[in-house]
Amino acid sequence: MLRVDVRDFVGGGILVALGLFVAFYAEGHYKLGTPVHMGPGFMPFWLGWILVGFGVVIMAMAVGTSVKVHALTPPPLNWRSAIAITASIVVFQQSIERFGLVPAAFALTIIAALAQREFRLARTVMLGAFLGVFAWLVFTVLLEMPLPAFAFPS
Amino acid sequence: MDLLAHFASNLSIGVHEAVSISNLWYCFLGVFFGCLVGVLPGLGALVAISLLLPLTYHMPTSGALIMLAGVYFGVDYGGGTCSILLGVPGTSGSAVNVLDGFPMTKQGRGGIALFIKCIASLWGSAVGILLLTFLAPALANLALDFGAAEYFSLILLGLIAVSTVGQGSPIKGVAMMVVGLLCGVVGTDMYTGGERFTFGQPELLDGLGFISVAMGLFAVTEVIKAAGGETHRAKQQSFRLRDQLPTREDWKRSWMPMLRGSALGAAFGALPGTSSGMTTFLAYAVEKRVSKHPEQFGKGAIEGIASPEACNNAGVGTAFIPTLTLGIPGDAIMALMLGAMIMQGIVPGPQLITNNPSLFWGLIVSFWIGNIFLVILNIPLIGMWVRLLAIPYHLMYPAIILFTCIGVYSTDNSTFDLYILLAFGLIGYFMLQLRFEVVPLLLGMILGPMLEDQFRRAMLISDGDFAVFLQRPISATVMVFTVALILWSLWAYFRNRAKRSEMAQAIEHEAST
Numbered sequence: 001m002l003r004v005d006v007r008d009f010v011g012g013g014i015l016v017a018l019g020l021f022v023a024f025y026a027e028g029h030y031k032l033g034t035p036v037h038m039g040p041g042f043m044p045f046w047l048g049w050i051l052v053g054f055g056v057v058i059m060a061m062a063v064g065t066s067v068k069v070h071a072l073t074p075p076p077l078n079w080r081s082a083i084a085i086t087a088s089i090v091v092f093q094q095s096i097e098r099f100g101l102v103p104a105a106f107a108l109t110i111i112a113a114l115a116q117r118e119f120r121l122a123r124t125v126m127l128g129a130f131l132g133v134f135a136w137l138v139f140t141v142l143l144e145m146p147l148p149a150f151a152f153p154s
Numbered sequence: 155m156d157l158l159a160h161f162a163s164n165l166s167i168g169v170h171e172a173v174s175i176s177n178l179w180y181c182f183l184g185v186f187f188g189c190l191v192g193v194l195p196g197l198g199a200l201v202a203i204s205l206l207l208p209l210t211y212h213m214p215t216s217g218a219l220i221m222l223a224g225v226y227f228g229v230d231y232g233g234g235t236c237s238i239l240l241g242v243p244g245t246s247g248s249a250v251n252v253l254d255g256f257p258m259t260k261q262g263r264g265g266i267a268l269f270i271k272c273i274a275s276l277w278g279s280a281v282g283i284l285l286l287t288f289l290a291p292a293l294a295n296l297a298l299d300f301g302a303a304e305y306f307s308l309i310l311l312g313l314i315a316v317s318t319v320g321q322g323s324p325i326k327g328v329a330m331m332v333v334g335l336l337c338g339v340v341g342t343d344m345y346t347g348g349e350r351f352t353f354g355q356p357e358l359l360d361g362l363g364f365i366s367v368a369m370g371l372f373a374v375t376e377v378i379k380a381a382g383g384e385t386h387r388a389k390q391q392s393f394r395l396r397d398q399l400p401t402r403e404d405w406k407r408s409w410m411p412m413l414r415g416s417a418l419g420a421a422f423g424a425l426p427g428t429s430s431g432m433t434t435f436l437a438y439a440v441e442k443r444v445s446k447h448p449e450q451f452g453k454g455a456i457e458g459i460a461s462p463e464a465c466n467n468a469g470v471g472t473a474f475i476p477t478l479t480l481g482i483p484g485d486a487i488m489a490l491m492l493g494a495m496i497m498q499g500i501v502p503g504p505q506l507i508t509n510n511p512s513l514f515w516g517l518i519v520s521f522w523i524g525n526i527f528l529v530i531l532n533i534p535l536i537g538m539w540v541r542l543l544a545i546p547y548h549l550m551y552p553a554i555i556l557f558t559c560i561g562v563y564s565t566d567n568s569t570f571d572l573y574i575l576l577a578f579g580l581i582g583y584f585m586l587q588l589r590f591e592v593v594p595l596l597l598g599m600i601l602g603p604m605l606e607d608q609f610r611r612a613m614l615i616s617d618g619d620f621a622v623f624l625q626r627p628i629s630a631t632v633m634v635f636t637v638a639l640i641l642w643s644l645w646a647y648f649r650n651r652a653k654r655s656e657m658a659q660a661i662e663h664e665a666s667t
Binding site for chain 2: 078
């Protein structure tokens with residue numbers, strides 16, 4: 001019976017796709033040159049193909065008849081956490097220049113806290129306020145970085 | 155006598171550099187922060203160092219390196235505290251302390267465990283620093299004859315070593331390394347000045363930015379992994395100095411393990427590709443094998459703490475040897491240090507010691523100072539760390555993300571860098587899901603430009619002849635080593651696939667690195 005280890009198969013597939021993309025892009029856009037006179041495309045082109053090779057090997061190893069045993073156990077896939085952290089960074093990125101450090105820090109904290117299963121509003125708001133002020137004290141005041149505490153959208 | 159005078163003058167340069175107010179302060183900051191991060195479970199040296207990297211951008215070079223090195227030492231001291239008191243690994247290098255340290259805490263002997271851990275760490279550090287002091291200049295001298303072919307082979311060896319000697323499949327590790335090399339390609343080609351893979355984004359002309367990538371792969375990935383999980387709390391015990399003093403029996407049983415552990419750690423620390431997680435387990439296994447009372451291991455045998463702690467601290471000192479003499483980092487932490495050095499404009503390689511004597515010797519002296527700080531922080535002031543362990547993780551991780559974002563943004567005042575941070579945070583998380591390791595990618599990215607540079611140089615000199623790597627004796631030897639390493643790791647991996655290490659089962663928590 002043919003068993004496919006999905007994670008390895010997908011992983012290998014991604015590598016193949018990435019390698020192909022890099023190799024073809026390098027060949028199409030940059031001069032390859034010769035070993036003596038290497039153009040900018042030489043390294044990425046060959047590295048891309050090497051990556052394709054690895055990807056194929058990994059995909060091949062993912063398919064077989066024996067049960068696969070692995071040394072690395074992946075952590076449980078936590079979508080909530082990934083989305084919350086992603087959103088918090090995006091919010092920070094959009095706010096830091098428009099609204100300043102304190103609001104950006106506050107927003108980041110509230111949204112990042114959504115990654116937890118038990119979200120407690122009052123406690124999180126306090127933490128957000130605290131971190132906002134703390135960050136301002138450490139980075140703007142103590143380390144004298146050009147990070148205004150509050151900015152006003154122009 | 156001449157040698158002694160030479161050494162004395164170097165030491166005085168070092169003392170002069172290290173004992174300045176600012177460098178003492180950076181040293182203290184580093185060890186304090188390192189200890190702090192080490193004590194908190196789940197955060198390791200990688201997260202700590204990558205959090206501080208943006209700060210080093212604005213600091214003088216020696217201060218930056220002193221601080222980062224202090225963090226490295228501090229994490230090794232602090233991680234043991236967490237493992238012993240909480241039964242949860244503080245860092246991967248101190249995970250093994252859970253096996254005998256936590257039982258000792260349950261027996262009420264936690265204070266003694268912490269004390270011995272501290273002394274063992276101090277001893278290990280001393281051994282590592284002494285070896286660094288004497289071996290590094292000698293090795294640098296030897297390396298002055300190295301040409302492009304030798305460097306290429308050595309960098310390749312270092313990359314392969316780190317990529318294959320991990321828990322997962324060596325094939326996937328090397329594949330990640332190649333991805334890392336490709337990440338290093340992004341930016342401006344140093345030989346022709348043309349852009350590569352920038353897709354029209356001017357911010358990418360200087361490359362992806364190793365700070366953003368490092369913080370994404372380590373700090374952000376780690377937080378995504380851990381957020382929303384359970385938190386651990388330490389039993390609040392009081393540790394008066396009197397409670398901590400070990401008995402004569404304890405000392406008698408500890409000193410030989412400390413010697414053995416530090417020897418093992420020093421040897422492996424200098425080799426690229428070895429991680430402290432691995433060597434500390436090895437030290438533990440050796441002690442158990444050598445002991446007259448192996449049945450006590452796992453129930454509170456003090457040897458089980460003394461040896462691994464000496465081991466991982468000795469490894470810190472010797473890990474600097476290849477980094478400072480050849481410019482080749484042996485693991486991700488050294489790669490970050492190397493990155494910080496490159497950012498400051500320091501050219502790593504054998505001329506580093508002769509061109510920047512105040513940097514090298516200043517570092518050495520500050521290592522000693524840092525370890526003294528750590529002993530003070532960890533013995534009399536241990537109560538502070540115990541209280542810290544009571545902070546729940548869900549209060550901490552927003553702070554980590556916040557500082558990460560501020561750090562990345564502030565290096566260039568660029569919101570684009572935050573995109574890179576996020577991208578690599580997600581990439582790192584999904585890599586973990588697909589059972590790929592993250593460290594080889596970072597190493598590939600940092601060493602990629604160097605590797606390509608040496609390759610092109612070697613090709614220019616040899617006129618396109620690939621055989622040059624095997625014709626020159628040193629390069630050939632290194633290449634043979636590399637191939638042997640690849641073959642060995644493949645063999646070992648396939649052999650171990652069915653077996654599970656009994657040590658890894660004793661500790662379930664998975665720490666990164």
